[in-house]
Amino acid sequence: MASPASDLREWIALLEREDELVRISAEVDPDLEVTEIVDRVVKSGGPALLFENPKGAAHPLLINQFGTEKRMCMAFGVEKLDDLADKLGEILELQPPQGLVDKVRSLGKLKSIADSMPKEVSKGACQEIVLTGDDVNLDLFPIQRCWPLDPAPFITLPAVITKDQATGVRNVGMYRMQKIDHRSTFMHWQIHKDGRADLRAAPDGRIPVAVALGLDPVTAYSASAPLPKHIGELMVAGFLKGSAVQLVKCKTVDLEVPANAEIVLEGWVDRDDIGIEGPFGDHTGFYTPPEEFPIFRISAITMRRDAIYPSIVVGKPPAEDEWLAKATERIFLPAIRMSVPEIVDYDLPTAGTFHNCVIVSIRKRFPGHARKVMHAMWGLGLMSLTKSVVVVDEHVDVHNYEQVFFYVCANVDPARDILLSEGPIDQLDHAVTIQAFGGKIGIDATAKGPDEGRREWPPEIEMSPEIRARVDARWGEIGLPAALRGRDVQNGTRGGTLTRLLRR
Numbered sequence: 001m002a003s004p005a006s007d008l009r010e011w012i013a014l015l016e017r018e019d020e021l022v023r024i025s026a027e028v029d030p031d032l033e034v035t036e037i038v039d040r041v042v043k044s045g046g047p048a049l050l051f052e053n054p055k056g057a058a059h060p061l062l063i064n065q066f067g068t069e070k071r072m073c074m075a076f077g078v079e080k081l082d083d084l085a086d087k088l089g090e091i092l093e094l095q096p097p098q099g100l101v102d103k104v105r106s107l108g109k110l111k112s113i114a115d116s117m118p119k120e121v122s123k124g125a126c127q128e129i130v131l132t133g134d135d136v137n138l139d140l141f142p143i144q145r146c147w148p149l150d151p152a153p154f155i156t157l158p159a160v161i162t163k164d165q166a167t168g169v170r171n172v173g174m175y176r177m178q179k180i181d182h183r184s185t186f187m188h189w190q191i192h193k194d195g196r197a198d199l200r201a202a203p204d205g206r207i208p209v210a211v212a213l214g215l216d217p218v219t220a221y222s223a224s225a226p227l228p229k230h231i232g233e234l235m236v237a238g239f240l241k242g243s244a245v246q247l248v249k250c251k252t253v254d255l256e257v258p259a260n261a262e263i264v265l266e267g268w269v270d271r272d273d274i275g276i277e278g279p280f281g282d283h284t285g286f287y288t289p290p291e292e293f294p295i296f297r298i299s300a301i302t303m304r305r306d307a308i309y310p311s312i313v314v315g316k317p318p319a320e321d322e323w324l325a326k327a328t329e330r331i332f333l334p335a336i337r338m339s340v341p342e343i344v345d346y347d348l349p350t351a352g353t354f355h356n357c358v359i360v361s362i363r364k365r366f367p368g369h370a371r372k373v374m375h376a377m378w379g380l381g382l383m384s385l386t387k388s389v390v391v392v393d394e395h396v397d398v399h400n401y402e403q404v405f406f407y408v409c410a411n412v413d414p415a416r417d418i419l420l421s422e423g424p425i426d427q428l429d430h431a432v433t434i435q436a437f438g439g440k441i442g443i444d445a446t447a448k449g450p451d452e453g454r455r456e457w458p459p460e461i462e463m464s465p466e467i468r469a470r471v472d473a474r475w476g477e478i479g480l481p482a483a484l485r486g487r488d489v490q491n492g493t494r495g496g497t498l499t500r501l502l503r504r
């Protein structure tokens with residue numbers, strides 16, 4: 001696979017070469033109409049769409065660039081998303097080098113980290129056009145009103161850049177921005193997020209903000225990555241791209257933005273300048289209710305000539321953001337294993353909309369081990385917001401929901417294996433009684449033996465490997481169609497059970 005695209009245009013060209021993008025020249029209204037088209041295309045696994053004539057706007061609209069696993073892999077230049085985990089895992093597992101060969105190898109890895117730091121450059125395409133004063137006008141762009149009860153258009157795929165005023169550490173996050181008028185929007189910084197923390201910590205209650213729109217896909221993804229606050233999203237983007245993100249100084253605020261952006265909005269957010277944002281048809285599948293959020297006042301718009309405006313629609317799953325979440329799930333596996341090494345794999349089901357459910361498989365070694373892992377998940381970064389944790393044994397395929405359901409039903413004594421707890425909940429969750437706080441459920445679907453004070457756990461049914469191999473070899477002779485042989489392969493995904501029982 002090729003290395004990741006260096007900017008949005010190269011990415012669009014790549015999508016077009018691979019038949020993964022369709023241009024739409026018909027006039028389409030960013031008010032609801034684009035959503036209805038995109039939602040159908042996303043849910044049927046269709047291509048990225050470039051609306052060349054969005055109604056009432058001067059710029060085209062790109063959407064569904066991330067909408068399939070294949071495109072997400074193309075974005076990162078990998079064969080499968082797990083390759084990203086391997087790449088990050090190598091760095092995280094870096095041990096003090098032993099011999100000379102080891103030293104050279106480690107140096108190479110350290111150099112790749114050093115090379116990932118963002119670099120400042122003097123000029124950037126994102127500043128070919130500079131609009132200030134009365135020329136600042138959001139009406140130029142095809143900002144979508146996504147769902148019928150949304151009160152206004154929302155910018156949905158921004159990379160919002162701020163700095164911690166005390167440490168100077170840069171943060172990049174993806175937060176929706178409801179348009180208020182031609183030069184202001186809301187800034188939807190939820191209470192658990194780093195952008196909100198930067199505003200909270202500002203000594204004079206006011207921070208400069210820059211919003212980059214239309215980035216190369218890896219940098220755009222990085223804005224959605226739930227990194228610890230002190231780890232720069234742009235460094236991670238540089239590492240995943242294999243080349244540093246290039247930055248230029250903003251024109252009206254003391255911040256830097258990716259030079260390759262299509263559009264940049266510069267301005268200020270003041271803690272005391274607030275209004276009522278929402279409702280918004282959100283990734284939860286429901287409208288999030290109106291709530292107070294700070295306002296972003298725009299001091300300048302800079303952009304490329306013929307800038308392309310990027311967008312995404314969230315809503316009932318599956319939506320385009322499913323694949324941003326899946327990339328995060330894979331990329332963060334090695335980091336999660338750093339703190340909880342007994343975790344074999346995990347899965348965030350798309351129907352669980354990021355925060356509602358995580359399935360974890362573990363190497364279980366001691367009584368209460370599943371409970372330890374539940375508590376660990378509820379203490380881990382934004383994973384702490386998850387409402388339910390399902391723990392299964394190492395041989396269970398967490399991505400095979402039918403298999404997981406089998407073990408949840410078969411291995412659980414509800415009076416014994418359910419842990420109810422409480423903690424922080426996603427601010428958008430409508431089910432909890434108090435906003436952002438509520439219940440947690442842990443389901444221990446692992447096998448429980450006498451060491452946990454239970455009676456003997458029975459062996460699972462499994463055909464012996466010899467008979468399997470014999471039937472495999474004789475399949476043709478038996479005279480059944482090759483297609484029916486697949487069942488045996490499927491059983492094979494549970495093949496670890498026997499080995500594990502024998503090891504005990």
Ligand SMILES: Cc1cc2nc3c(=O)[nH]c(=O)nc-3n(C[C@H](O)[C@H](O)[C@H](O)COP(=O)(O)O)c2cc1C
Pocket residue numbers: 156157171172173174175176177188189190191192193194195196223224225226227312314321324382
């Ligand atoms: C399409 C999309 C829209 C999002 N909208 C918001 C939002 O409006 N507000 C918010 O706080 N987080 C939103 N998120 C989640 C954040 O981008 C994510 O939590 C990220 O880690 C935030 O960056 P931070 O950890 O640096 O604060 C959105 C994510 C995606 C993929």
Ligand SMILES: [Mn+2]
Pocket residue numbers: 171172173194226227228229233
């Ligand atoms: Mn962050």
